[in-house]
Amino acid sequence: MSSEMGAERKRWLDEPRNVTRLVWTLATVCAALVIGDLVYHKHVHFGFEGWFGVYGFFGFAAFFFIVMAGKYLRKILMRPEDYYDE
């Protein structure tokens, strides 16, 4: 952290421990949501929607895939900012 910010009030999020807490809270909620699938009856249009935790796992996988695909797309699509000479 730079010295000029030293005088600034420290925020809750500036403490790395708190960010870690946030992540673990999120993970706990996610686990609870999947377990929640066991306790209610799903009304679905397609069979696969009824699979245990499918929305959660699909969301995780889709997000992961999109970001990682983006990583490779950068290599193909990325150009310097002055590419179009404007």
Added chain:
Amino acid sequence: MSSLVALPPAWILILGALLVPLLRGRAQIAYVLVLPVLSAVQLLGLFGLAEGAYTQVDLLGYTLTLARVDKLSLVFGLIFHIVAFLSVIYAAHLKDTVQHVAGLVYAGAGIAAVFAGDLITLFLYWELTAIASVFLIWARRTERSYRAGMRYLIIQVGSGVLLLAGTIIHYRATGSLAFDHLGLGSLGTDLIFVAFGIKCAFPFLHNWLQDAYPEATVTGTVFLSAFTTKLAVYALARGYAGTEILIPIGVIMTIFPIFYAVIENDLRRVLAYSLNNQVGFMVVGIGVGTEMALNGTVSHAFAHLLYKALLFMSMGAVLYRAGTIKASELGGLYKSMPLTATFCIIGAMSISAFPLFSGFVSKSMILSAVGEQHYTLAFIGLIFASAGVMEHSGIKIPYFGFFGHDSGIRCKEAPGNMLIAMGVTAALCIGIGVFPGPLYSLLPYDVEYRPYTTTHVMTSFQLLLWAALAFAVLIRTGLYPAERPSVNLDFDWTYRRFLPRLVGTVGRGIGWVQGHVFDRAQRNVGRFLEGVYRHHGPPGVFARTWPTGSTVLWIAVMLAAYLLLYYLQ
């Protein structure tokens, strides 16, 4: 027909805008704020009327309908007014007359277009939206925005030209100018479909959007995000509901911009890709075409107009205060702009369709309609796209703008008028999410729909929070790529780089042909002429003047030869 409505809808905005240059300072701002309110009052008068055509004029033998009133036009007219008013508040600090006029005329043209009962009227307003809106891009007054605006204008006007061509052919074929259900299958309606598709930013016709919107002014982009694409959504819903090709088109629209949004560094351009993706959901709804699907499309357009405006407002405020909108240069701004950050998060949660936010009550209706008709692939595509929305709009925008790595930028909170505009918009986003009833009552069809079922809420939370968990894992493990300043190649490459290069290459080819073939031919002709000149020119052997003596000698020789031949015979 009765002329209950003295002035066609939104003409208060269009004509009123022309008087803005006469005013200065506070009077100008007050006037600009009052116009949308007056126009909205006029609109509320239309709600009391029976459905049908009002304010018809005869022009060159054609009957033009300037005010067709039904539930579809009313709901779009209403939300356009709300967003126009919010955008004007957001822009109220401006002392730029050009932007005030352009914003009002553009909003007015968009509103007037949804009340157009015939294709000619639609065409006129269609072009007016293009012409008025380009000034919101040019008002940035940079070389870059000038060029982007020019590309934008060419494509938008081109869309209008296709609309007009299609209208003429359609009129020749059917004798009707009415703007009702058109459907594909004839040249005229196919052309109109493409015209709508350009404005709706169909895949490969989309790039004007991401090219131009981020180059507009801070406030201009908020206006732009509202009217053009949603006017096209309205037009498709009116003319092409149930056209099945719209389902794959819409699904592709929801998916491919996600990948561009992930790698884009300009956060307003990320939102432009995100806009493209959201419009895709609406297009799918139109393609499915059932009453529930169309209700879903209309309600999603309604909710989207608000949260998308809110997101563009918050990013505009960042650009206005921090002086940059590049993710690679931002971060930690929540310390300087806590209110803007809060409003941005509300917009992000709305677009991601978290329960209790507006996107949830509208998008789930489209998803349910797709599910009910058993379009399996489309359904999976839309769920995938929903996870993508969570990535680029739900997390990337607020995270890289306001949190993430602290850029050290310290600036003032957004101006008061921007905060009011964002605050009201955010309140509407939550209000619609919590109480969807009033929005549902405005929809074109009477369909019973309950968004808050256990299944909907649980599956939505699962999808979104697990996606957020994936983000946390990617960030914590360092797998999430850092934002980098760059330009990303998209379809605009074809007309910004490939075609100009092609023209250049063809030009050079012509130059080569001229250099090698024509010049050689010219040299040969020159050489031939030189030869002729050498032999027949003044110094040439054939051009010599011969002395009389030698001529007499030659005549004597010829006579001798004659005599000789005579005696030999």
